[in-house]
Amino acid sequence: MKKTLVIIGALFLAALLLYSCGGEKKGRTAGRTDVRSDVQEAAVKTYVAPGDLDKYYLFKSGGHSGQVYIYGVPSMRHIATIPVFSPYPATGYGFDKESKEMLGGFTWGDAHHPALSETNGDYDGRWLFINDNANNRMARIDLRDFKTKQILGPMPNISGNHGSTFVTENTDYILAASRFSIPIPKGTYEKLEDYATKYKGVVAGVSIDPKNGAMALSWQVLMPPFDYDLGDAGKGPSAEWAFWTCYNSERATGKLEVTSTQKDRDYIAAVNWKVAEKAVKDGKAKSIGGAQVLDPKDVEGLVFLLPVAKSPHGVDVSPDGKYVIGSGKLQSITTVFNFEKMQTAIQKKDFSGNEDGIPVLNYDAIKDAEVNVGLGPLHTQFDDKGNAYTSLFVESAVAKWKLGTWEVVDKIPVAYNIGHLCASEGDTKHPTGEYVVALNKLSHGRHLSVGPSQPEASQLIDIAGEKMSLLYDAFTEPEPHYAQMIKADKLKPIEVYSKEENKHPKAIWDVKDAKIVRNGKNVEVYLIAVRSSFEPAKIEVNKGDKVTIYVTNIEQTTDELHGIGLAEYNINVVVDPGETKTIEFVADKPGVFPYYCTNFCSALHQEMQGYLLVK
């Protein structure tokens, strides 16, 4: 019965869409008419009826907004935002002592490549890692409560951490790399004219504690001053390897658009992280800037370079781990390297040259195919039927091609200029082959106009059948660079922190324990937030006092959040049910300042308020 209703509802919606589209055609001026879908079919496939849930979580990076956005697939509804590298008053992130310390004084980050933790090469739903391309940080989000739990960095020696955070198949390491080579350690000055010799690139692994996900600096590898771009970790037979593309093998500076595109080939750097791990253990690393740095000259078998079409972006390992696929975005081919042939070439020392002593493998010996996918190939994902999907930036399309036969079997246009794409569990050992999300760099004409500052466009594509079909357009704040799509049932989130798991030393659970403790100029406030009042509702201090408020939300029910906004003191902290947060400030402005509940809680939410009196 329920199913019938859903179908009827979906058909009704489809009919409505059909009607509105019919009416729209006359007046429509903008938009690409060729990037269209079978409206009825698409509506049925994406309609998630009220009360029903999406099948997948989609985690999109938020680029220079510094955040991560969560969408449901197939509805493409934006569900929530996880603040990571930037303060976010909506959840009070970056205003309480704990998250402030984690942000380390930075007010923005450039969140690029989210990576879900893996066990045996498949998503395990434990953590989401993401890199900060600007300030060389890495963050771990716990998927139990969808909160940022750790930010590592700024990491030593790494500059422009773009080729990050790709995970190895058992989440032993997440990868990091320098996009903007600098003299190291940080703080060193060298003339830009000496770039080619005195500046250093670094690629690195950050270790993950399997118990709690804690990230720690591990090995770093000293590299020529190329611009390390994107990465991927091997799987199965190639599990011990990490790969990064790089551009600017010219080691040029200045106008890179010209200076770094003179050679026909750049490289994919392949690092054996097992070798790196052992070399560090054997004491072969030098300590630079507090990190254990390996020089490839001292460690045999650590790094090799694979020549690839110039200015490559994505390097992606196939689900079986046998192929390494590199895409040069100025060409019309994507190159498939055979991992086994790569191993043979290494054994036979079949090299065509070297860069600062790092062997360059013979291209013809390791290449399996150059697939003619189309213009501007960027990034590749996979399905469960042996197909690869490559985004084509210049052509604005997604090409579907067969691993092994290397033939392009389908192509679908997108609007406009696709960057990355994300297939359902599409970078794991077992992709599910249901959806691809095209993360488009431009969106003009696809949405109601909102002025010059435009959102980005994402398009949902059905890849379950022979032919790909466009299902839905969705928009996001600038700017997603990559996404991860995981089956919803792999996540088991909590919605309330139980009293038992609250380990904050200053948490209190009974309004009777609410109190203000003065110790000289230090004033400690033990504050409780519970429907619909603050206890205490009056805090009196002297000008210049250092005030510390420990606010505990003693609710134990889902969605009963309370906020505490302190007017004109630039403070807004939100506490979830069962959570305690610390607020610190100096009461340097005299007067009377209201504090009130900022996160709607109840019928008497408006009345939930108090006064800070500064004498």
Place this chain on the structure above:
Amino acid sequence: MEQLTRKANVFFETPIDLRGRVLILIASLLLVATFFLPLWEISLYSNQFPDGLMVGIFSYKLEGGKSANRDDLKEINALNHYIGMRPLKEEDFTEFKWIPFVIGGVVLLGLRAAVQGKMSKLVDLLVLFTYFGGFSLWSFYYKLDLYGHDLDPTAAVKVPPFTPPIFGHKTMANFEVYSYPDWGSYVMAIFPVLLLLAIWLSVRASRKGKS
């Protein structure tokens, strides 16, 4: 009249046969089981809580429904404070102290009746249990009634004093409230049934024996 008292004497002297004794033993053991089962369940449904807030009343404790994302008893108390109702607290229910004590006593008396096999002891037990059951129900009713009538005059939402339902369904503000006996009560109800059965079997057996 004399005949009646004689008949009564005969009845009270009736020995309880083996089947009867076993039944009393089973009934007493069943009563022990009520310690582990909720006697009553009150559930509150609303648009905000389509899955219902639940409170189970045990002989010695209150137990709210608990899931990873909700503590029902805490939630009910949080909601009730708006109408000025005192929080439901175990400490406020003296019933939780004396009910388990009495049940224990009844079990011991049951064991005594089973061992001694005397009808008079069995009748004592039945009467005592009936009285205890009736009194407990009244006591809970009185307590709930007190909660519903002893409302804080400074409460944000003023409602006329009320008696929460002890049996059945009632609409209260945005909540549909249901209150029904639970497993513990059903098991308790079996107790007198088994005792009556023991009496009946023993009386029938002794009559047969005489004729």
